[in-house]
Amino acid sequence: MSSEQRGLTFLAAVYLGGLVFGFGLAISGMARPEVVLDFLQFNDFGLIFVMGGAAVVTAVVFAVATRYFDRAPITAREYTRRVKEFDRNVVVGGAIFGVGWGLSGICPGAAYASFGVGNYPILWAIAGMFLGAYAQGLVRTRIGSTNTTETTTH
Numbered sequence: 035m036s037s038e039q040r041g042l043t044f045l046a047a048v049y050l051g052g053l054v055f056g057f058g059l060a061i062s063g064m065a066r067p068e069v070v071l072d073f074l075q076f077n078d079f080g081l082i083f084v085m086g087g088a089a090v091v092t093a094v095v096f097a098v099a100t101r102y103f104d105r106a107p108i109t110a111r112e113y114t115r116r117v118k119e120f121d122r123n124v125v126v127g128g129a130i131f132g133v134g135w136g137l138s139g140i141c142p143g144a145a146y147a148s149f150g151v152g153n154y155p156i157l158w159a160i161a162g163m164f165l166g167a168y169a170q171g172l173v174r175t176r177i178g179s180t181n182t183t184e185t186t187t188h
Contacts, residue, residue, distance in 0.1 A: 062084045064084050071139035
C-alpha cells in the first residue's frame with residue numbers, strides 16, 4: 035500500500051471512529067449537558083458506565099493489538115508507548131478543564147455530538163473551547179519566546 039493510500043485509509047478510519055463515537059454519545063444520552071451535570075452532582079451515574087465501558091473496550095483492543103500485531107494496521111507504524119510527564123501543566127490544565135466541564139457540563143467530544151443531535155446553542159461552547167485553546171497557544175508561545183530570550187542573553 036502506498037503512503038498516499040495509507041493516508042486516505044487513516045483519514046477514513048478517523049472519520050469512521052468519530053462517527054461511531056458521536057453516535058454512541060448521542061444514543062447514550064451523554065451528548066446532553068444536563069446529563070453530564072447530573073453525573074457531576076451525583077444524581078445520575080450513567081456516565082460512569084459509558085466511560086467505563088469505553089475504557090474496557092479500548093484496553094482489550096490495545097492489549098490484543100499490541101500482542102498479535104507488530105505494527106498498527108492502518109499506518110504501519112511500530113507500536114510505541116508515548117509517556118507524558120506528570121508535571122505542573124498537566125495539573126493546571128486538568129484543573130481548568132475540570133472547572134469548565136463542571137460549570138457547563140460540556141466535554142469537547144460530547145459538545146460535537148450535542149451539536150449533531152440538534153443542540154445548536156452548543157456552538158457558543160465550542161467557540162469558547164477554540165478560543166481557550168488559541169489563547170493558551172498564544173501564552174505558551176510568548177512564554178517560550180521569553181524563556182528563549184532570557185537563556186540567550188545570560
